Amino acid sequence: MTVTDPIDPIDPIDPIDPTDQPGQLAPYVEFAGVHKHYGPNHVLRGIDLDIGHHEVVCFIGASGCGKSTLLRCVNALEEIQQGQIRVAGEAASGPGVDVDFLRRVVGIVFQGYNLFPHMTVLRNITLAPTKVLKLPEAEARGRAMTLLERIGLADKANEYPDRLSGGQQQRVAIARALAMEPEVMLLDEITSALDPALVGEVLAMVRELVEEGMTILMATHEMGFARDVANRICFMSEGNLAEVGTPDEIFHDPRDERLRTFLRRVTEARRM
Protein backbone atom coordinates (compact mmCIF):
# COMPACT_ATOMS: atom_id res chain seq x y z
CA MET A 1 0.00 0.00 0.00
CA THR A 2 1.64 3.15 -1.13
CA VAL A 3 0.07 6.34 -0.01
CA THR A 4 1.73 9.42 -1.42
CA ASP A 5 0.25 12.00 0.84
CA PRO A 6 0.65 15.52 -0.39
CA ILE A 7 2.04 17.65 2.35
CA ASP A 8 -0.83 19.01 4.33
CA PRO A 9 -0.38 22.70 3.87
CA ILE A 10 -2.15 23.56 7.11
CA ASP A 11 0.13 21.29 9.14
CA PRO A 12 1.43 23.48 11.94
CA ILE A 13 5.18 23.79 11.98
CA ASP A 14 7.12 24.76 15.05
CA PRO A 15 8.36 28.31 14.97
CA ILE A 16 12.07 28.56 14.52
CA ASP A 17 14.25 28.73 17.57
CA PRO A 18 14.26 32.37 18.66
CA THR A 19 17.76 32.02 20.06
CA ASP A 20 19.06 31.25 16.59
CA GLN A 21 19.78 34.83 15.67
CA PRO A 22 21.61 35.13 12.37
CA GLY A 23 22.60 38.72 13.05
CA GLN A 24 26.27 37.89 13.09
CA LEU A 25 26.32 36.77 9.46
CA ALA A 26 27.44 39.10 6.70
CA PRO A 27 24.56 41.23 5.41
CA TYR A 28 22.83 39.76 2.37
CA VAL A 29 20.40 42.54 1.57
CA GLU A 30 21.63 46.03 2.40
CA PHE A 31 19.79 49.33 2.29
CA ALA A 32 21.89 52.48 2.70
CA GLY A 33 20.19 55.86 2.77
CA VAL A 34 17.45 54.79 0.35
CA HIS A 35 15.10 57.54 -0.86
CA LYS A 36 12.25 57.03 -3.27
CA HIS A 37 9.96 59.62 -4.79
CA TYR A 38 6.79 59.15 -6.81
CA GLY A 39 6.56 62.59 -8.32
CA PRO A 40 5.98 64.90 -5.36
CA ASN A 41 5.42 61.96 -2.98
CA HIS A 42 8.43 61.13 -0.86
CA VAL A 43 7.68 57.46 -0.29
CA LEU A 44 10.92 56.20 1.26
CA ARG A 45 12.80 58.71 3.39
CA GLY A 46 16.20 57.34 4.14
CA ILE A 47 16.09 53.63 4.81
CA ASP A 48 19.18 52.06 6.44
CA LEU A 49 18.96 48.35 7.10
CA ASP A 50 21.14 45.26 6.81
CA ILE A 51 19.50 41.87 6.47
CA GLY A 52 21.53 38.70 6.99
CA HIS A 53 21.49 35.53 4.91
CA HIS A 54 18.71 33.20 6.11
CA GLU A 55 17.18 36.00 8.09
CA VAL A 56 13.42 36.56 8.15
CA VAL A 57 12.41 40.20 8.41
CA CYS A 58 8.82 41.32 8.56
CA PHE A 59 7.74 44.84 7.67
CA ILE A 60 4.65 46.11 9.43
CA GLY A 61 2.87 49.42 9.43
CA ALA A 62 -0.23 51.15 8.15
CA SER A 63 -1.14 50.94 4.49
CA GLY A 64 0.81 53.49 2.49
CA CYS A 65 3.78 53.56 4.85
CA GLY A 66 6.11 52.39 2.10
CA LYS A 67 6.65 48.74 2.97
CA SER A 68 5.50 47.37 -0.38
CA THR A 69 7.52 49.97 -2.25
CA LEU A 70 10.60 49.04 -0.23
CA LEU A 71 10.21 45.39 -1.24
CA ARG A 72 9.71 46.21 -4.88
CA CYS A 73 12.90 48.25 -4.86
CA VAL A 74 14.88 45.16 -3.88
CA ASN A 75 14.36 43.50 -7.27
CA ALA A 76 14.46 46.76 -9.19
CA LEU A 77 10.78 46.81 -10.08
CA GLU A 78 10.99 50.35 -8.69
CA GLU A 79 13.82 52.80 -9.15
CA ILE A 80 15.22 54.67 -6.20
CA GLN A 81 16.37 58.26 -6.41
CA GLN A 82 19.02 58.27 -3.71
CA GLY A 83 21.02 55.77 -1.70
CA GLN A 84 22.10 52.23 -2.46
CA ILE A 85 20.56 48.78 -2.28
CA ARG A 86 22.79 45.72 -2.49
CA VAL A 87 21.82 42.07 -2.74
CA ALA A 88 24.45 39.35 -2.21
CA GLY A 89 27.11 42.01 -2.51
CA GLU A 90 25.91 43.24 -5.91
CA ALA A 91 24.31 46.58 -6.60
CA ALA A 92 20.51 46.28 -6.88
CA SER A 93 19.93 49.93 -7.66
CA GLY A 94 21.37 52.59 -9.88
CA PRO A 95 22.37 52.49 -13.53
CA GLY A 96 24.84 49.58 -13.29
CA VAL A 97 22.40 47.08 -11.84
CA ASP A 98 22.54 43.58 -13.31
CA VAL A 99 18.82 42.95 -13.54
CA ASP A 100 19.25 39.38 -14.80
CA PHE A 101 21.37 38.42 -11.81
CA LEU A 102 19.10 40.26 -9.42
CA ARG A 103 15.90 38.63 -10.60
CA ARG A 104 17.39 35.16 -10.45
CA VAL A 105 18.52 35.71 -6.89
CA VAL A 106 15.38 37.49 -5.72
CA GLY A 107 11.87 36.09 -6.06
CA ILE A 108 8.73 38.07 -5.33
CA VAL A 109 5.14 37.17 -4.55
CA PHE A 110 2.46 39.82 -4.85
CA GLN A 111 -0.71 40.58 -2.97
CA GLY A 112 -2.82 39.97 -6.07
CA TYR A 113 -1.06 36.66 -7.03
CA ASN A 114 -0.49 38.00 -10.57
CA LEU A 115 -0.63 34.54 -12.10
CA PHE A 116 -0.83 34.51 -15.89
CA PRO A 117 -4.51 33.78 -16.53
CA HIS A 118 -4.00 32.48 -20.06
CA MET A 119 -1.61 29.72 -18.97
CA THR A 120 -2.22 26.55 -17.01
CA VAL A 121 -0.83 26.30 -13.51
CA LEU A 122 2.00 24.14 -14.82
CA ARG A 123 2.87 26.58 -17.59
CA ASN A 124 2.81 29.46 -15.13
CA ILE A 125 5.55 27.71 -13.20
CA THR A 126 7.64 26.44 -16.12
CA LEU A 127 7.60 29.64 -18.19
CA ALA A 128 10.48 31.41 -16.50
CA PRO A 129 12.68 28.33 -16.00
CA THR A 130 12.42 27.44 -19.70
CA LYS A 131 12.70 30.96 -21.08
CA VAL A 132 15.10 32.55 -18.60
CA LEU A 133 17.16 29.65 -17.23
CA LYS A 134 16.83 27.82 -20.58
CA LEU A 135 16.04 24.56 -18.82
CA PRO A 136 14.79 21.77 -21.10
CA GLU A 137 11.01 21.52 -21.05
CA ALA A 138 11.06 18.13 -19.32
CA GLU A 139 13.33 19.28 -16.54
CA ALA A 140 11.25 22.41 -15.94
CA ARG A 141 8.14 20.27 -15.80
CA GLY A 142 9.78 17.95 -13.32
CA ARG A 143 10.78 20.85 -11.16
CA ALA A 144 7.26 22.31 -11.34
CA MET A 145 5.58 19.01 -10.53
CA THR A 146 7.84 18.49 -7.53
CA LEU A 147 6.84 21.91 -6.25
CA LEU A 148 3.15 21.29 -6.95
CA GLU A 149 3.29 17.96 -5.13
CA ARG A 150 4.93 19.65 -2.21
CA ILE A 151 2.08 22.14 -1.93
CA GLY A 152 -0.55 19.48 -2.61
CA LEU A 153 -1.74 20.96 -5.89
CA ALA A 154 -0.31 18.41 -8.33
CA ASP A 155 -3.84 17.56 -9.48
CA LYS A 156 -4.36 21.18 -10.47
CA ALA A 157 -1.37 21.29 -12.81
CA ASN A 158 -3.47 21.54 -15.95
CA GLU A 159 -6.12 23.87 -14.58
CA TYR A 160 -6.26 27.55 -15.37
CA PRO A 161 -5.64 29.88 -12.42
CA ASP A 162 -9.18 31.29 -12.41
CA ARG A 163 -10.51 27.90 -11.38
CA LEU A 164 -8.42 27.84 -8.21
CA SER A 165 -9.29 29.42 -4.87
CA GLY A 166 -7.37 32.49 -3.80
CA GLY A 167 -5.27 30.48 -1.38
CA GLN A 168 -4.42 27.92 -4.06
CA GLN A 169 -3.54 30.68 -6.51
CA GLN A 170 -1.25 32.33 -4.03
CA ARG A 171 0.48 29.00 -3.30
CA VAL A 172 0.99 28.53 -7.03
CA ALA A 173 2.43 32.04 -7.19
CA ILE A 174 4.89 31.12 -4.45
CA ALA A 175 5.76 27.91 -6.29
CA ARG A 176 6.28 29.92 -9.47
CA ALA A 177 8.79 32.14 -7.70
CA LEU A 178 10.48 29.13 -6.09
CA ALA A 179 10.91 27.40 -9.44
CA MET A 180 13.61 29.96 -10.20
CA GLU A 181 15.41 28.80 -7.03
CA PRO A 182 15.89 32.25 -5.56
CA GLU A 183 18.05 33.05 -2.54
CA VAL A 184 15.80 35.81 -1.28
CA MET A 185 12.02 35.92 -1.29
CA LEU A 186 10.05 39.14 -1.15
CA LEU A 187 6.52 38.55 0.10
CA ASP A 188 4.39 41.60 -0.52
CA GLU A 189 1.26 41.35 1.65
CA ILE A 190 0.62 37.95 0.18
CA THR A 191 -2.36 37.18 2.40
CA SER A 192 -4.08 40.57 2.27
CA ALA A 193 -6.36 39.69 -0.63
CA LEU A 194 -7.35 36.31 0.80
CA ASP A 195 -10.49 35.09 2.45
CA PRO A 196 -9.58 34.68 6.16
CA ALA A 197 -10.18 30.93 5.90
CA LEU A 198 -7.48 30.64 3.22
CA VAL A 199 -4.76 32.64 4.96
CA GLY A 200 -3.58 29.61 6.94
CA GLU A 201 -2.57 27.46 3.99
CA VAL A 202 -0.46 30.24 2.53
CA LEU A 203 1.22 31.09 5.81
CA ALA A 204 1.98 27.39 6.34
CA MET A 205 3.88 27.44 3.09
CA VAL A 206 5.84 30.49 4.20
CA ARG A 207 6.71 28.67 7.42
CA GLU A 208 8.24 25.90 5.37
CA LEU A 209 10.38 28.40 3.54
CA VAL A 210 11.47 29.84 6.87
CA GLU A 211 12.39 26.38 8.08
CA GLU A 212 14.46 25.76 5.00
CA GLY A 213 16.49 28.85 5.71
CA MET A 214 15.22 31.11 2.96
CA THR A 215 16.07 34.77 3.37
CA ILE A 216 12.67 36.45 3.52
CA LEU A 217 11.50 40.05 3.45
CA MET A 218 7.82 40.08 4.18
CA ALA A 219 5.41 42.99 4.25
CA THR A 220 2.42 41.83 6.24
CA HIS A 221 -0.57 42.70 8.39
CA GLU A 222 -0.48 39.28 10.06
CA MET A 223 1.01 40.35 13.39
CA GLY A 224 0.73 36.94 15.02
CA PHE A 225 2.54 35.29 12.15
CA ALA A 226 5.21 37.97 12.10
CA ARG A 227 5.81 37.44 15.81
CA ASP A 228 6.14 33.68 15.29
CA VAL A 229 8.49 33.53 12.34
CA ALA A 230 10.41 36.78 12.13
CA ASN A 231 13.94 37.24 13.40
CA ARG A 232 13.38 40.95 13.25
CA ILE A 233 10.41 43.18 12.71
CA CYS A 234 10.60 46.59 11.10
CA PHE A 235 7.86 49.04 11.86
CA MET A 236 7.52 51.55 9.05
CA SER A 237 5.80 54.88 9.28
CA GLU A 238 5.64 57.57 6.61
CA GLY A 239 8.57 56.16 4.69
CA ASN A 240 10.84 55.73 7.68
CA LEU A 241 11.95 52.71 9.66
CA ALA A 242 10.43 53.98 12.87
CA GLU A 243 11.53 51.01 14.94
CA VAL A 244 13.48 47.83 14.27
CA GLY A 245 13.74 45.00 16.77
CA THR A 246 13.09 41.42 17.68
CA PRO A 247 9.42 40.41 17.87
CA ASP A 248 9.74 40.56 21.65
CA GLU A 249 11.00 44.11 21.61
CA ILE A 250 8.45 45.26 19.08
CA PHE A 251 5.39 43.69 20.65
CA HIS A 252 6.23 43.80 24.35
CA ASP A 253 8.47 46.81 24.68
CA PRO A 254 7.59 49.24 21.89
CA ARG A 255 9.43 52.51 22.30
CA ASP A 256 8.28 54.54 19.36
CA GLU A 257 5.04 56.43 20.03
CA ARG A 258 3.71 55.74 16.51
CA LEU A 259 4.36 52.01 16.97
CA ARG A 260 2.46 52.04 20.25
CA THR A 261 -0.51 53.74 18.59
CA PHE A 262 -0.34 51.28 15.69
CA LEU A 263 -0.25 48.24 17.98
CA ARG A 264 -3.05 49.62 20.12
CA ARG A 265 -5.21 50.04 17.01
CA VAL A 266 -4.39 46.53 15.81
CA THR A 267 -5.32 45.11 19.19
CA GLU A 268 -8.56 47.07 19.31
CA ALA A 269 -9.52 45.96 15.84
CA ARG A 270 -9.02 42.34 16.88
CA ARG A 271 -11.28 42.81 19.84
CA MET A 272 -14.18 44.13 17.80
Place this chain on the structure above:
Amino acid sequence: MTESTVTVPPTAPERLRATRPRVRTRLGSSVVSLAVAVAVVALTWWSLLAFRASFADGAPWPVTVVVAVLAAAGLAVPASGVLAVQAALRARSLDRAGQHATARVAAARARDMQWYVLGFGLTALVVAFLTFLIGTNDGSVREVFFRWDITKKSFRGLAEAFWLNIKIFMATEVLVLVWALLVAVVRRIPGRAGAPIRFLAVAYVDVFRGLPAILVLTLVVFGFQLAKLPGLSLLAPEQQLFWLVVLALTLVYGAYVAEVYRAGMDSIHWSQSAAARSLGLSQGQTLRYVIIPQGVRRMVPPLLNDFIGLQKDTALASVVGTVEVFNKANLYKSQFFNLTAVAVAGLLFLIMTIPLARFTDWLIRRDQQRMQVG
Protein backbone atom coordinates in the same frame (compact mmCIF):
# COMPACT_ATOMS: atom_id res chain seq x y z
CA MET B 1 -70.93 59.54 29.54
CA THR B 2 -71.25 56.04 28.20
CA GLU B 3 -68.35 53.81 27.98
CA SER B 4 -66.26 55.46 25.32
CA THR B 5 -65.39 53.28 22.34
CA VAL B 6 -61.78 53.61 21.60
CA THR B 7 -61.31 54.37 17.91
CA VAL B 8 -58.30 52.54 16.66
CA PRO B 9 -56.69 54.30 13.69
CA PRO B 10 -56.67 52.07 10.59
CA THR B 11 -53.43 50.28 9.81
CA ALA B 12 -51.58 51.06 6.62
CA PRO B 13 -52.90 48.04 4.65
CA GLU B 14 -56.43 48.86 5.77
CA ARG B 15 -56.06 52.46 4.63
CA LEU B 16 -54.72 51.31 1.30
CA ARG B 17 -57.54 48.81 0.76
CA ALA B 18 -60.09 51.48 1.52
CA THR B 19 -58.67 54.06 -0.84
CA ARG B 20 -57.28 51.97 -3.66
CA PRO B 21 -59.41 51.54 -6.80
CA ARG B 22 -60.80 48.13 -7.51
CA VAL B 23 -58.94 45.80 -9.83
CA ARG B 24 -58.14 47.45 -13.17
CA THR B 25 -59.42 44.82 -15.56
CA ARG B 26 -57.94 46.55 -18.66
CA LEU B 27 -61.00 45.59 -20.64
CA GLY B 28 -61.21 48.89 -22.49
CA SER B 29 -57.59 49.03 -23.57
CA SER B 30 -57.72 45.36 -24.59
CA VAL B 31 -60.65 45.99 -26.91
CA VAL B 32 -58.81 48.95 -28.43
CA SER B 33 -55.67 46.85 -28.95
CA LEU B 34 -57.73 44.12 -30.64
CA ALA B 35 -59.19 46.68 -33.02
CA VAL B 36 -55.75 48.07 -33.82
CA ALA B 37 -54.42 44.52 -34.31
CA VAL B 38 -57.14 43.73 -36.85
CA ALA B 39 -56.40 46.92 -38.73
CA VAL B 40 -52.66 46.18 -38.78
CA VAL B 41 -53.09 42.66 -40.09
CA ALA B 42 -55.51 43.88 -42.73
CA LEU B 43 -52.94 46.42 -43.90
CA THR B 44 -50.19 43.81 -43.93
CA TRP B 45 -52.25 41.35 -45.94
CA TRP B 46 -53.23 44.04 -48.37
CA SER B 47 -49.59 44.98 -49.09
CA LEU B 48 -48.56 41.31 -49.27
CA LEU B 49 -51.27 40.66 -51.83
CA ALA B 50 -50.30 43.76 -53.76
CA PHE B 51 -46.72 42.55 -53.75
CA ARG B 52 -47.74 39.19 -55.15
CA ALA B 53 -49.96 40.82 -57.75
CA SER B 54 -47.06 42.99 -58.90
CA PHE B 55 -45.58 40.05 -60.78
CA ALA B 56 -46.85 40.60 -64.29
CA ASP B 57 -46.79 37.00 -65.47
CA GLY B 58 -47.82 35.40 -62.21
CA ALA B 59 -45.70 35.09 -59.05
CA PRO B 60 -43.21 32.19 -58.99
CA TRP B 61 -44.03 29.63 -56.33
CA PRO B 62 -41.27 30.61 -53.83
CA VAL B 63 -42.74 34.12 -53.69
CA THR B 64 -46.18 32.67 -53.01
CA VAL B 65 -44.78 30.51 -50.24
CA VAL B 66 -43.00 33.45 -48.59
CA VAL B 67 -46.08 35.63 -48.88
CA ALA B 68 -48.24 32.88 -47.38
CA VAL B 69 -45.83 32.36 -44.48
CA LEU B 70 -45.68 36.10 -43.76
CA ALA B 71 -49.45 36.37 -43.96
CA ALA B 72 -49.87 33.48 -41.52
CA ALA B 73 -47.29 35.02 -39.16
CA GLY B 74 -49.26 38.26 -39.30
CA LEU B 75 -52.16 36.43 -37.60
CA ALA B 76 -50.15 36.54 -34.38
CA VAL B 77 -51.12 40.21 -34.02
CA PRO B 78 -54.92 39.84 -33.81
CA ALA B 79 -54.48 36.55 -31.94
CA SER B 80 -52.68 38.46 -29.18
CA GLY B 81 -55.49 41.01 -29.21
CA VAL B 82 -58.11 38.28 -28.79
CA LEU B 83 -56.18 36.78 -25.89
CA ALA B 84 -55.94 40.23 -24.29
CA VAL B 85 -59.71 40.74 -24.46
CA GLN B 86 -60.31 37.22 -23.18
CA ALA B 87 -58.03 37.76 -20.16
CA ALA B 88 -59.61 41.15 -19.47
CA LEU B 89 -63.11 39.62 -19.52
CA ARG B 90 -61.99 36.93 -17.10
CA ALA B 91 -60.47 39.59 -14.87
CA ARG B 92 -63.79 41.44 -14.80
CA SER B 93 -65.85 38.40 -13.87
CA LEU B 94 -63.36 37.33 -11.21
CA ASP B 95 -63.35 40.83 -9.79
CA ARG B 96 -67.12 40.85 -9.60
CA ALA B 97 -66.99 37.50 -7.84
CA GLY B 98 -64.77 39.15 -5.21
CA GLN B 99 -61.63 37.21 -6.16
CA HIS B 100 -59.44 40.29 -6.43
CA ALA B 101 -56.07 38.56 -6.33
CA THR B 102 -56.86 36.15 -9.17
CA ALA B 103 -58.51 38.98 -11.05
CA ARG B 104 -55.23 40.91 -10.89
CA VAL B 105 -53.36 37.91 -12.33
CA ALA B 106 -55.78 37.81 -15.27
CA ALA B 107 -55.50 41.58 -15.75
CA ALA B 108 -51.71 41.29 -15.78
CA ARG B 109 -52.00 38.72 -18.55
CA ALA B 110 -54.26 41.04 -20.48
CA ARG B 111 -51.62 43.74 -20.25
CA ASP B 112 -48.90 41.32 -21.39
CA MET B 113 -50.99 40.45 -24.42
CA GLN B 114 -51.38 44.15 -25.23
CA TRP B 115 -47.59 44.43 -25.29
CA TYR B 116 -47.50 41.48 -27.70
CA VAL B 117 -49.94 43.31 -29.95
CA LEU B 118 -47.63 46.32 -29.92
CA GLY B 119 -44.42 44.33 -30.57
CA PHE B 120 -45.83 42.01 -33.24
CA GLY B 121 -47.86 44.82 -34.75
CA LEU B 122 -44.86 47.11 -35.24
CA THR B 123 -42.95 44.27 -36.87
CA ALA B 124 -45.88 43.55 -39.18
CA LEU B 125 -46.04 47.23 -40.13
CA VAL B 126 -42.35 47.25 -41.08
CA VAL B 127 -42.84 44.12 -43.21
CA ALA B 128 -45.94 45.67 -44.79
CA PHE B 129 -44.01 48.84 -45.59
CA LEU B 130 -41.10 46.95 -47.15
CA THR B 131 -43.27 44.70 -49.29
CA PHE B 132 -45.27 47.72 -50.36
CA LEU B 133 -42.04 49.51 -51.33
CA ILE B 134 -40.63 46.55 -53.22
CA GLY B 135 -43.88 45.83 -55.01
CA THR B 136 -44.84 49.41 -55.71
CA ASN B 137 -45.21 50.83 -59.20
CA ASP B 138 -46.27 47.43 -60.54
CA GLY B 139 -43.12 45.82 -59.14
CA SER B 140 -40.67 48.11 -60.87
CA VAL B 141 -38.64 48.60 -57.69
CA ARG B 142 -38.38 44.85 -57.32
CA GLU B 143 -37.54 44.51 -60.98
CA VAL B 144 -34.65 46.98 -60.67
CA PHE B 145 -32.99 45.18 -57.74
CA PHE B 146 -34.01 41.53 -57.94
CA ARG B 147 -34.47 40.06 -61.36
CA TRP B 148 -34.08 36.34 -61.36
CA ASP B 149 -33.03 36.00 -65.02
CA ILE B 150 -30.25 38.58 -64.57
CA THR B 151 -29.15 36.87 -61.35
CA LYS B 152 -28.76 33.63 -63.28
CA LYS B 153 -26.87 35.30 -66.11
CA SER B 154 -24.51 37.33 -63.93
CA PHE B 155 -23.91 35.02 -60.98
CA ARG B 156 -21.01 33.07 -62.41
CA GLY B 157 -19.14 36.17 -63.52
CA LEU B 158 -19.75 37.85 -60.20
CA ALA B 159 -18.60 34.84 -58.21
CA GLU B 160 -15.39 34.67 -60.23
CA ALA B 161 -14.77 38.38 -59.67
CA PHE B 162 -15.54 37.96 -55.99
CA TRP B 163 -12.78 35.38 -55.76
CA LEU B 164 -10.39 38.28 -56.44
CA ASN B 165 -11.90 40.22 -53.54
CA ILE B 166 -11.30 37.20 -51.33
CA LYS B 167 -7.69 36.96 -52.47
CA ILE B 168 -7.11 40.67 -51.85
CA PHE B 169 -8.72 40.34 -48.45
CA MET B 170 -6.73 37.25 -47.44
CA ALA B 171 -3.37 38.66 -48.50
CA THR B 172 -4.08 42.03 -46.89
CA GLU B 173 -5.32 40.47 -43.68
CA VAL B 174 -2.16 38.45 -43.15
CA LEU B 175 0.07 41.41 -43.92
CA VAL B 176 -1.97 43.74 -41.72
CA LEU B 177 -1.74 41.38 -38.76
CA VAL B 178 2.04 41.29 -38.96
CA TRP B 179 2.64 44.90 -39.96
CA ALA B 180 0.28 46.38 -37.35
CA LEU B 181 1.86 44.28 -34.62
CA LEU B 182 5.24 45.66 -35.59
CA VAL B 183 3.92 49.22 -35.45
CA ALA B 184 2.23 48.63 -32.10
CA VAL B 185 5.37 47.10 -30.57
CA VAL B 186 7.49 49.95 -31.90
CA ARG B 187 5.11 52.39 -30.21
CA ARG B 188 5.87 50.67 -26.91
CA ILE B 189 9.67 50.89 -27.16
CA PRO B 190 10.66 52.59 -23.93
CA GLY B 191 13.16 55.32 -23.17
CA ARG B 192 14.55 58.36 -24.84
CA ALA B 193 16.55 56.34 -27.38
CA GLY B 194 13.32 54.94 -28.76
CA ALA B 195 11.70 58.37 -29.14
CA PRO B 196 12.43 58.97 -32.86
CA ILE B 197 11.19 55.56 -33.97
CA ARG B 198 8.19 55.88 -31.67
CA PHE B 199 7.47 59.19 -33.33
CA LEU B 200 7.58 57.55 -36.75
CA ALA B 201 5.06 54.95 -35.68
CA VAL B 202 2.73 57.60 -34.28
CA ALA B 203 3.06 59.70 -37.44
CA TYR B 204 2.28 56.69 -39.63
CA VAL B 205 -0.85 55.86 -37.67
CA ASP B 206 -2.03 59.47 -37.68
CA VAL B 207 -1.49 59.92 -41.40
CA PHE B 208 -3.04 56.71 -42.63
CA ARG B 209 -5.99 56.84 -40.28
CA GLY B 210 -6.62 60.35 -41.47
CA LEU B 211 -6.53 59.70 -45.21
CA PRO B 212 -9.54 58.33 -47.11
CA ALA B 213 -8.81 54.76 -48.22
CA ILE B 214 -9.87 55.55 -51.77
CA LEU B 215 -7.26 58.32 -51.92
CA VAL B 216 -4.48 56.10 -50.60
CA LEU B 217 -5.40 53.44 -53.16
CA THR B 218 -5.23 55.94 -55.99
CA LEU B 219 -1.94 57.41 -54.80
CA VAL B 220 -0.25 54.09 -54.17
CA VAL B 221 -1.48 52.10 -57.17
CA PHE B 222 -1.36 54.73 -59.88
CA GLY B 223 1.57 56.56 -58.30
CA PHE B 224 3.84 53.57 -57.93
CA GLN B 225 2.98 52.35 -61.42
CA LEU B 226 3.62 55.77 -62.96
CA ALA B 227 6.86 56.15 -61.02
CA LYS B 228 7.93 52.69 -62.18
CA LEU B 229 8.93 51.71 -58.67
CA PRO B 230 12.08 49.55 -58.91
CA GLY B 231 11.33 45.86 -58.55
CA LEU B 232 7.74 46.31 -59.66
CA SER B 233 8.57 45.29 -63.21
CA LEU B 234 9.54 41.84 -61.93
CA LEU B 235 5.83 41.13 -61.59
CA ALA B 236 3.36 40.59 -64.39
CA PRO B 237 1.01 43.60 -64.90
CA GLU B 238 -1.92 41.75 -63.32
CA GLN B 239 0.22 40.84 -60.34
CA GLN B 240 1.49 44.41 -60.04
CA LEU B 241 -2.04 45.70 -59.73
CA PHE B 242 -2.99 43.04 -57.19
CA TRP B 243 -0.02 43.60 -54.93
CA LEU B 244 -0.23 47.38 -55.09
CA VAL B 245 -3.87 47.19 -54.03
CA VAL B 246 -2.87 44.87 -51.20
CA LEU B 247 -0.10 47.29 -50.21
CA ALA B 248 -2.45 50.28 -50.17
CA LEU B 249 -5.09 48.48 -48.10
CA THR B 250 -2.40 47.17 -45.75
CA LEU B 251 -1.17 50.70 -45.14
CA VAL B 252 -4.67 51.95 -44.38
CA TYR B 253 -5.83 49.03 -42.26
CA GLY B 254 -2.44 48.60 -40.59
CA ALA B 255 -2.95 52.00 -38.97
CA TYR B 256 -6.32 50.98 -37.54
CA VAL B 257 -5.23 47.56 -36.43
CA ALA B 258 -2.06 48.95 -34.81
CA GLU B 259 -4.34 50.99 -32.59
CA VAL B 260 -6.39 47.90 -31.79
CA TYR B 261 -3.22 46.05 -30.79
CA ARG B 262 -2.03 48.98 -28.71
CA ALA B 263 -5.32 49.25 -26.86
CA GLY B 264 -5.29 45.49 -26.28
CA MET B 265 -1.80 45.52 -24.83
CA ASP B 266 -2.50 48.61 -22.73
CA SER B 267 -5.56 46.88 -21.29
CA ILE B 268 -3.40 44.23 -19.62
CA HIS B 269 -2.80 45.34 -16.05
CA TRP B 270 0.77 46.39 -15.28
CA SER B 271 0.93 43.81 -12.52
CA GLN B 272 1.15 41.09 -15.19
CA SER B 273 4.18 42.76 -16.60
CA ALA B 274 5.63 43.21 -13.09
CA ALA B 275 5.18 39.51 -12.39
CA ALA B 276 6.83 38.51 -15.66
CA ARG B 277 9.75 40.93 -15.27
CA SER B 278 10.33 39.87 -11.67
CA LEU B 279 10.63 36.26 -12.86
CA GLY B 280 13.52 37.40 -15.01
CA LEU B 281 11.76 37.56 -18.37
CA SER B 282 13.08 40.30 -20.62
CA GLN B 283 10.94 43.11 -21.98
CA GLY B 284 10.55 41.25 -25.27
CA GLN B 285 9.75 37.92 -23.61
CA THR B 286 7.19 39.64 -21.39
CA LEU B 287 5.48 41.04 -24.46
CA ARG B 288 5.60 37.77 -26.32
CA TYR B 289 4.54 35.33 -23.65
CA VAL B 290 2.43 37.41 -21.28
CA ILE B 291 1.13 40.69 -22.70
CA ILE B 292 0.37 39.87 -26.33
CA PRO B 293 -1.35 36.49 -25.79
CA GLN B 294 -3.68 38.08 -23.26
CA GLY B 295 -4.13 41.24 -25.28
CA VAL B 296 -5.02 39.29 -28.41
CA ARG B 297 -8.02 37.76 -26.67
CA ARG B 298 -9.39 41.22 -25.97
CA MET B 299 -8.44 42.40 -29.44
CA VAL B 300 -10.55 39.82 -31.29
CA PRO B 301 -13.85 41.74 -31.36
CA PRO B 302 -12.42 45.10 -32.52
CA LEU B 303 -10.06 43.25 -34.86
CA LEU B 304 -12.99 41.47 -36.43
CA ASN B 305 -14.74 44.79 -36.84
CA ASP B 306 -11.78 46.12 -38.78
CA PHE B 307 -11.61 42.98 -40.91
CA ILE B 308 -15.26 43.23 -41.84
CA GLY B 309 -14.45 46.77 -42.86
CA LEU B 310 -11.51 45.49 -44.87
CA GLN B 311 -13.62 42.84 -46.59
CA LYS B 312 -16.03 45.52 -47.71
CA ASP B 313 -13.30 47.94 -48.71
CA THR B 314 -11.81 45.45 -51.15
CA ALA B 315 -14.56 46.86 -53.39
CA LEU B 316 -12.57 50.13 -53.44
CA ALA B 317 -10.01 48.34 -55.61
CA SER B 318 -12.46 48.99 -58.45
CA VAL B 319 -11.33 52.64 -58.63
CA VAL B 320 -7.88 51.58 -59.82
CA GLY B 321 -9.28 49.28 -62.48
CA THR B 322 -9.20 45.93 -60.71
CA VAL B 323 -11.93 43.69 -62.05
CA GLU B 324 -13.27 42.70 -58.68
CA VAL B 325 -16.89 42.05 -57.88
CA PHE B 326 -18.12 45.63 -57.69
CA ASN B 327 -16.49 46.54 -60.98
CA LYS B 328 -17.93 43.43 -62.57
CA ALA B 329 -21.37 44.21 -61.15
CA ASN B 330 -21.16 47.68 -62.65
CA LEU B 331 -20.47 46.11 -66.03
CA TYR B 332 -23.61 44.00 -65.72
CA LYS B 333 -25.48 47.07 -64.52
CA SER B 334 -24.64 48.92 -67.72
CA GLN B 335 -25.27 45.86 -69.85
CA PHE B 336 -28.78 45.10 -68.49
CA PHE B 337 -29.62 48.61 -67.29
CA ASN B 338 -30.58 46.97 -63.99
CA LEU B 339 -29.09 46.81 -60.47
CA THR B 340 -29.67 43.11 -59.82
CA ALA B 341 -25.99 42.26 -60.28
CA VAL B 342 -24.97 44.91 -57.73
CA ALA B 343 -27.48 43.51 -55.25
CA VAL B 344 -26.10 40.01 -55.83
CA ALA B 345 -22.57 41.36 -55.23
CA GLY B 346 -23.86 42.75 -51.95
CA LEU B 347 -25.24 39.33 -51.09
CA LEU B 348 -21.84 37.77 -51.75
CA PHE B 349 -20.24 40.20 -49.27
CA LEU B 350 -22.85 39.31 -46.68
CA ILE B 351 -22.25 35.59 -47.18
CA MET B 352 -18.62 36.21 -46.25
CA THR B 353 -18.97 38.73 -43.40
CA ILE B 354 -21.84 37.29 -41.40
CA PRO B 355 -20.30 33.83 -40.79
CA LEU B 356 -17.06 35.58 -39.78
CA ALA B 357 -18.92 37.54 -37.13
CA ARG B 358 -20.62 34.39 -35.81
CA PHE B 359 -17.32 32.51 -35.80
CA THR B 360 -15.62 35.20 -33.77
CA ASP B 361 -18.41 35.26 -31.22
CA TRP B 362 -18.03 31.52 -30.89
CA LEU B 363 -14.24 31.87 -30.44
CA ILE B 364 -14.67 34.46 -27.70
CA ARG B 365 -17.24 32.36 -25.89
CA ARG B 366 -15.07 29.25 -26.04
CA ASP B 367 -12.08 31.16 -24.74
CA GLN B 368 -14.01 32.60 -21.82
CA GLN B 369 -15.36 29.19 -20.92
CA ARG B 370 -11.91 27.64 -21.03
CA MET B 371 -10.35 30.29 -18.84
CA GLN B 372 -13.14 30.65 -16.32
CA VAL B 373 -15.48 27.71 -16.09
CA GLY B 374 -13.43 25.07 -17.83
